[in-house]
Amino acid sequence: MRWSSPLALLALAGTCRAYPDPALLSGDTAVHDPTLCRDDSGNYFLFSTGPGVEIRTSTDRIAWTYAGLVWPDGASWTDEYTGTSNGSLWSPSCEYAFGKFHLYYSASTAGSPNSAIFYATSSTGWPGSYTNEGLMTSTSSGDSYNVSAHLLYNIASALWYLSLGSYGTGIKGVTLSPDTGKPNSTDFTALAERTADSGAIQESVIYPQGDYFYLFSAWGQCCNGTASTSSIRVGRSSSATGGFVDASGVALTSGGGTPVLETHGAVFGPGGPDLWPEAGGPVLVYHYYTPTGSWLGINALNFSSGWPVAV
Numbered sequence: 298m299r300w301s302s303p304l305a306l307l308a309l310a311g312t313c314r315a316y317p318d319p320a321l322l323s324g325d326t327a328v329h330d331p332t333l334c335r336d337d338s339g340n341y342f343l344f345s346t347g348p349g350v351e352i353r354t355s356t357d358r359i360a361w362t363y364a365g366l367v368w369p370d371g372a373s374w375t376d377e378y379t380g381t382s383n384g385s386l387w388s389p390s391c392e393y394a395f396g397k398f399h400l401y402y403s404a405s406t407a408g409s410p411n412s413a414i415f416y417a418t419s420s421t422g423w424p425g426s427y428t429n430e431g432l433m434t435s436t437s438s439g440d441s442y443n444v445s446a447h448l449l450y451n452i453a454s455a456l457w458y459l460s461l462g463s464y465g466t467g468i469k470g471v472t473l474s475p476d477t478g479k480p481n482s483t484d485f486t487a488l489a490e491r492t493a494d495s496g497a498i499q500e501s502v503i504y505p506q507g508d509y510f511y512l513f514s515a516w517g518q519c520c521n522g523t524a525s526t527s528s529i530r531v532g533r534s535s536s537a538t539g540g541f542v543d544a545s546g547v548a549l550t551s552g553g554g555t556p557v558l559e560t561h562g563a564v565f566g567p568g569g570p571d572l573w574p575e576a577g578g579p580v581l582v583y584h585y586y587t588p589t590g591s592w593l594g595i596n597a598l599n600f601s602s603g604w605p606v607a608v
Contacts, residue, residue, distance in 0.1 A: 316561040317607055319585065319594035324361035325353060326593040329520075330500065330569040333358075333582045334391040334398060334422065342398070342422045343593070344389040345584075350402050352424055358580075358595070365424030367400065367417065374429065375404035378413045388500055388569065398422045399478060401433060401459070407520075412436050414461060416478050433479055434461070434471075458537050460512065463499035466490055467550070468514060470503075470538055486539050489514055489532065489549035498554075504572040506579060506600050509533040512541045513581075513605075515568035516554060522586050525566025529583060530554030531605055544604050558596070558607050563587055567594060581607060 328345035335341050342364075343353040349366030371383035379385065389402040398419040405412035413435035417427040457473040459480075467490030471480045489512060491498045500515040511533045517526035532541035532549040540548075547553030558567045558581070565586040572579050575597075583594045598605040 316558055316564075317596055318562065318564065319592075319596060320359075322359055322361065322593060322595065324355070325363040326361050327590050328353070328593045329584050329591045330388040331582050331584055331593055332389050332391045332571045333573040334393045335573070336393060336398075336422055337396065340422075342391065343582075344391050344400060344402075346385060346387045346389070348383050348385050350386050350389050350400070352422070361593070367402075367419075367424065367427050369425050372404075372415075372429070374431075375413070375415060378404035378406075378411055378435075380406050380409075390502070390571070393422075396420065398427075400427065410436055410438050412463075418478070430478060433459075456537060458503065460488060460501040460503050461485075462488075462501065464496045467496065467498050468501045468512070472538070487550050488512060488539060488541060489554070491516065491552050491554075493552060494518070494526075500569050502571055503537055504579065505537070506605075507603075509535060509603075510537040510541075511605060512549060513557065513570045513572065514554065515570060517566070517568070519566060519568045521566075522591075523565040523588055525568070525586050526560070527566040527568030528559040529557045529567055529570045529581070531557050533604070555604060557581070557598075557605055558583065564594070572598070579605075581605070 330346040332344050341355040341358050345351045349368040352364045353361045354364045355361045387403040392399045400417045403414050414433040416430040416433045419426045457475050460470050462468040468488040469485040470488045471485050474481050497517050498514050502513050504511045511531055513531050515527050516530050519525050519527045532543045534540040542548050543553035544555040567583050567585040569584045571582040579598050581596050581598050584591050585594045596607040599608050
């Protein structure tokens with residue numbers, strides 16, 4: 298069992314920073330690409346990258362316990378994309394709606410265009426309870442982007458919308474059928490793109506707040522420990538389906554993106570953003586690196602200026 302103690306190291310790094318440290322957590326918080334859900338009973342479920350997709354649970358969003366895997370017997374239908382039996386499944390995205398967990402996850406290998414997003418559902422969220430709902434979409438050699446995904450379900454408009462994409466031509470969006478959880482069409486809308494840093498943009502999530510929809514994404518290179526250059530950026534739009542600009546008015550499709558969280562102190566390469574609504578306001582869920590590994594980060598977000606500020 299891996300137990301969290303990275304914040305003890307952070308306390309040594311001083312207090313004069315542009316960004317806050319992650320909230321103090323306990324238990325097993327060694328994760329990558331986290332996504333957060335909560336069921337009708339108030340139990341939190343945290344899903345993260347790993348063979349079978351890892352699950353952790355909490356009753357207070359502070360103390361976390363490893364619970365097991367979405368696919369404890371493996372996910373053989375993903376092997377053609379991971380290139381191995383029971384390979385690591387990446388960047389899960391969870392939404393809890395209509396009494397059910399809706400989980401999307403990616404299967405690929407580093408740098409390969411042969412990638413896919415799969416869909417699963419569960420009425421309880423617990424390990425081994427998931428139904429494989431099959432392939433959602435895929436990319437192959439010749440496609441201009443790769444896949445990883447996050448689901449937006451906007452209760453006010455009953456909109457099911459998936460943002461996806463990694464590197465290449467960036468982040469795309471597609472409307473899903475609420476009946477099948479799969480795309481209504483083959484038309485994908487461009488939402489954000491970078492040409493700098495080899496086009497390093499991925500792990501997007503759209504969140505509704507006030508009069509706007511906010512598109513968060515990870516910029517830079519991940520997965521290299523304290524040498525990772527990832528940061529979390531944001532733009533906003535009055536529509537969930539396009540028109541995102543940053544705080545300077547630069548379109549995200551033209552490389553715009555306002556920083557939300559960057560490397561600071563002993564927190565390196567924050568990335569893999571997800572958002573979760575709480576009574577006191579939304580929280581940002583992400584991973585970050587220290588010399589001892591990759592860890593769960595959680596910070597509240599203040600939108601009082603019209604733009605998210607980590608606190």
